[in-house]
Amino acid sequence: MITAEDLARLLPTVHRLRDVAAFGAPGESGPLHDLLAVLAGQADVVDADLDRLADAWFIETCADWLVPYLGDLLGATPLHPIGTGATVPRTAVANTLTYRQRKGTLAVLEQLTRDVTGWPARAVEAFSLLAWNQAVNHIRPKRTGTPDLHPPEVADRIGGPLDRAPRTVEVRGPARGGRYGLDRVVLFLYRLQHLTTEHAEAVPAPGGTGRWHLDPFERDVPLFRAPTERPGIGLSTEEELPVPLHRRDLPDPGMQIETAGLTGWTSARVVHCDLTDWRPPPEEAVAVDPVLGRATTGPSVPALRATVTTGTAMPLGGGPYDRRIRPLLPGGPAEARLLVGRELVPAPGVFTSVADALASWRTGGAADRTDIVIVDNAVYDEPLLPDGEALDLHPGQVLRLVAADDMAPATGELPSPDPPLDRTRRRAVIAAPLTVRGNSGNSGRAAGHLALDGLWCTGPVTVAPGDLAALTLQDCTVAPQHEAGEDLPAVRVAGTDDDNPDLAVELRWSVAGDVHLGQSRGSLRLDTVLLHGGISAQLAEVTVCDSTVDGPLTCDLLTLGSSSVFTGPVTATRRQAGCLRYCWLPEGSLTPPRYRCQPDLALAAATDPATGLVPPDRAATIRARVRPSFTSLAFRHPAAGQLARRCPSEIAEGTEDGTEMGVHRALRQPQRWENLAISLDEYLPAGLQVAVVTVT
Known part of the structure; x- marks a missing residue:
């Protein structure tokens, strides 16, 4: 940083002395010093601009808006911004020359997929797994019609990216689910992100001592492998993929189990086990079931903590993410x-x-x-x-x-x-x-x-x-509450309509159960929220943006509903104010005016011009087709709230910017799929087709 004193030192001393003597009061500077201060400030602006210009020459340091321009110099295919930050895939431009040098290889297909979608991938040549009719003069013992099931991990990996069992030829094409053929490359994608939590305390499970849930909500949650980073382009190994752990995968290097003792926490010996029946572990060991996220110890262990990796569709609801x-x-x-x-x-x-x-x-x-x-x-x-x-x-x-x-x-x-x-x-x-x-x-x-x-x-x-x-909850998870088979509010406002009249409740990037504002006349705002329950706010104003509400919504005024999915009926008392835009709502909802919502938009497109109505059988077919389909809506499921691949495009690409409705809109998954399709056309070997399979 350049200061006025730096510039003053470049002038003859006589000018500085005259400036202070003629114009400056004691302890103050003269007009020459003030002029130099203005010049120094502008010099800093010029220096910063020169630094930006120098950074703009390199893909690693340039601003996001310059990435497409540098890509254009290389002839790189323009791609859509992706991810929660909605940035152009910078790595894809940086690796363009490397892609072209190794064009058509499996390693490039894998790395290209990672760079343009942000999803780890594994590419498999399907024709290398086809069974062969054996010839006496050319025997292929590994390509027989019957797989060798002696290694126990073979059965665990059948159907996945690490499957090596021989297959017969599939006649159907990749668009209809055909994977194995002479002209096929299978691309396995891992859409779930991995999160590693260090030294997380386990909670005792009911039913006896020595039983532990590794999930604090006492849910069975599968554990994942913490993948290692690959330094360069190459074929992915199992250790470099965020795969769900099998029971035979333990001990996993990324997992650490510690038990409490008189001298503090000590590392324990871990053995894998099927703990469906909570069987006790061997002596001096801790049994862990990575499929259920359970552990058992001896009765003398007072506390247990673990460093484990779990999966999530998007960093949401709190966790060890940034x-x-x-x-x-x-x-x-x-x-x-x-x-x-x-x-x-x-x-x-x-x-x-x-x-x-x-x-x-x-x-x-x-x-x-x-x-x-x-x-x-x-x-x-x-x-x-x-x-x-x-x-x-x-x-x-x-x-x-x-x-x-x-x-x-x-x-x-x-x-x-x-x-x-x-x-x-x-x-x-x-x-x-x-x-x-x-x-x-x-x-x-x-x-x-x-x-x-x-x-x-x-x-x-x-x-x-x-x-x-x-009351504000940001990046928080509040478990759904149940008692005697009844769903209770996870977030609740008690009292009469005289209580909390100006209360503003806000949930941002969170997961929760039912939300009840009771008789409060305040307001509720949801921004990127997965709600495992409904909303009851009979006297309050409600705003829902980029969220998935798995339950009914009742309110006085629905100020705004935008890019959201409501699985239960939506009922607003005042329907002359407020609006809904780019949302999916079930039949029977009573709401303010709607703009480009589904299935209304699909029904409007099927209206008979002569009568102005949709035939009842046609309307029933459209309503049955245009409805959200989820991988899961279960609380604490790794893919909770994730739209399934079979979800209709009216919902999966139904917002104003062509992204999906619901809580995972920020991931921009339709743009990721389009980036992948554009890139594969350029780098897929001639004559081959690609079958894309989502593992998670």
């Missing part, structure tokens, strides 16, 4: 910071439980803006508040509970609120109900703002009767 790309809500720096971690040494501002940190915040004259930062992946199952009490927030108070990586302060010092939080690698679990209340006293205005960021909550989040101003 959340720094999103602002910490509500904005603005904190005035105080409290740290929580199981292995921290208790000190002023440092605690080993969330309950202790909340108690200190309540009784210690806390600052108006406070962050409680949880710095590990532990499960905090202690009651957060005394029985029957709520977390009181007063006017102007902002309390944020954040999962982030932060350093403990030096001895005798309080945690500093100044360094930005490193919101990555952490996802704390709150295994107790959380109740918050706004307490404005006699001020007559809404009180307080509670924000949760990066947390998993196994219990409900409740707003007690009062006058809370705002």
